[in-house]
Amino acid sequence: MCATCGCGTGTVHFERPDVSQLHLANQRQPVHEHFPKQKTIVEVERDILEKNNRLAERLKGFFEARNMFVLNLVSAPGSGKTTLLEKTLQALNGTVACAVIEGDQQTTNDADRIKKTNTPVVQINTGKGCHLDAEMIYNSLKILEPVNNSILFIENVGNLVCPAMFDLGENKRVIVISVTEGDDKPAKYPDMFQSADLCIINKTDLLPYVNFDMESCKVYARKVNPAIKFIELSATTGTGLTDWLTWLRSPANYHTTIQDNNTYLANRSSGNTVNMVTDNMHAIL
Amino acid sequence: MHELSIVMNIVEIANDEVLKHHAQKVEMIDLEIGELSGIDFDAFDFAWSAVVHATILQHAERKMHRVEGKSICGTCGHHFRLFQLYEPCPLCGEVFNDIISGQELKVKQMILS
Ligand SMILES: Nc1nc2c(ncn2[C@@H]2O[C@H](COP(=O)(O)OP(=O)(O)OP(=O)(O)O)[C@@H](O)[C@H]2O)c(=O)[nH]1
Ligand SMILES: [Mg+2]
Ligand SMILES: [Zn+2]
Numbered sequence: 001m002c003a004t005c006g007c008g009t010g011t012v013h014f015e016r017p018d019v020s021q022l023h024l025a026n027q028r029q030p031v032h033e034h035f036p037k038q039k040t041i042v043e044v045e046r047d048i049l050e051k052n053n054r055l056a057e058r059l060k061g062f063f064e065a066r067n068m069f070v071l072n073l074v075s076a077p078g079s080g081k082t083t084l085l086e087k088t089l090q091a092l093n094g095t096v097a098c099a100v101i102e103g104d105q106q107t108t109n110d111a112d113r114i115k116k117t118n119t120p121v122v123q124i125n126t127g128k129g130c131h132l133d134a135e136m137i138y139n140s141l142k143i144l145e146p147v148n149n150s151i152l153f154i155e156n157v158g159n160l161v162c163p164a165m166f167d168l169g170e171n172k173r174v175i176v177i178s179v180t181e182g183d184d185k186p187a188k189y190p191d192m193f194q195s196a197d198l199c200i201i202n203k204t205d206l207l208p209y210v211n212f213d214m215e216s217c218k219v220y221a222r223k224v225n226p227a228i229k230f231i232e233l234s235a236t237t238g239t240g241l242t243d244w245l246t247w248l249r250s251p252a253n254y255h256t257t258i259q260d261n262n263t264y265l266a267n268r269s270s271g272n273t274v275n276m277v278t279d280n281m282h283a284i285l
Numbered sequence: 286m287h288e289l290s291i292v293m294n295i296v297e298i299a300n301d302e303v304l305k306h307h308a309q310k311v312e313m314i315d316l317e318i319g320e321l322s323g324i325d326f327d328a329f330d331f332a333w334s335a336v337v338h339a340t341i342l343q344h345a346e347r348k349m350h351r352v353e354g355k356s357i358c359g360t361c362g363h364h365f366r367l368f369q370l371y372e373p374c375p376l377c378g379e380v381f382n383d384i385i386s387g388q389e390l391k392v393k394q395m396i397l398s
Binding site: 038040042044045050133161190222 | 295
């Protein structure tokens with residue numbers, strides 16, 4: 001290792017042969033050039049999204065510890081995300097604690113609509129930004145202070161491209177499309193469909209008036225994401241809303257570790273023998 | 286234009302490395318970007334020119350490895366070139382496949398001075 005600069009561990013220097021020779025001649029010692037024009041090659045190997053992904057992982061831990069169920073709702077502008085949320089919150093009517101984070105480039109219109117349902121809500125205005133990121137969610141949570149065992153709905157900025165890459169720490173990603181947008185939407189925006197768990201096909205009340213082939217839409221979507229699920233509904237008329245509410249309440253969506261823990265606690269309080277995930281854990285408990 | 290925030294993240298990583306290595310300048314930055322990573326390369330170039338002026342990357346030479354999408358069939362094991370996410374296996378039609386490359390989004394190397 002070079003005593004002057006500590007190089008030699010993972011970093012490499014470029015040398016100017018003309019100067020180095022002088023350097024060598026003067027110093028009798030095979031050292032390399034430190035001045036001028038020293039260059040260092042650094043093998044960086046860092047994921048460009050590492051900051052967002054790391055923060056999203058922290059958010060996941062926060063959500064899991066609070067037994068929260070967190071949804072990231074994405075769609076093209078105007079597909080009906082806010083209308084669906086309004087109807088959902090009215091239908092749940094306080095039976096489950098809910099909170100909402102609204103993402104829009106400008107205005108607090110959507111948050112104002114949510115507020116009318118008496119649900120805690122934070123509006124994020126992204127300005128020129130076209131998607132939410134984990135840091136925005138992190139900052140919103142400090143204001144929102146969501147309670148344990150609640151559902152958090154995050155309405156992303158209306159955009160089917162940009163939000164795809166940014167993990168918000170959500171449990172499920174829900175893509176909303178409406179029948180007025182054309183049945184080939186999944187083929188046009190494959191990244192978003194690939195990353196979604198559930199596709200809501202909204203505005204089914206308009207089916208008689210538009211050329212939208214439900215089956216071919218699903219075929220397109222399954223090509224991109226064979227595991228994706230569908231719910232057809234009309235947020236304004238309420239048709240199909242119960243399918244969505246059932247999905248929301250389905251235990252399979254909740255953190256499995258929490259369920260295990262609940263079973264454990266229930267068993268323990270009833271005096272049953274507890275069979276936990278591993279022998280190790282059993283011993284500790 | 287999520288490419289804007291991607292470029293801003295790259296600038297942040299560059300700043301971080303410069304500080305870490307007590308350097309003054311970034312001479313070169315080498316990126317690895319997969320063709321299936323969700324980056325539009327034209328939008329990326331546009332975002333780059335819009336963002337990097339007045340940052341540490343202003344005078345840096347930018348190199349870019351574009352990584353081709355490749356997949357292994359989950360059923361027959363066939364290796365194939367992937368032009369779009371979740372193309373089925375060209376041999377057996379299987380849709381559940383392992384993408385082995387093309388989703389990279391990385392700062393690989395920098396030359397600092
Ligand atoms: N016919 C019909 N119209 C609907 C339905 N759902 C929403 N709309 C209408 O679609 C328009 C947009 O609805 P929003 O709920 O604001 O859509 P959004 O996805 O929140 O829009 P952005 O936040 O701007 O991206 C409104 O005029 C709604 O009344 C539906 O099921 N049927
Ligand atoms: Mg909205
Ligand atoms: Zn195959």
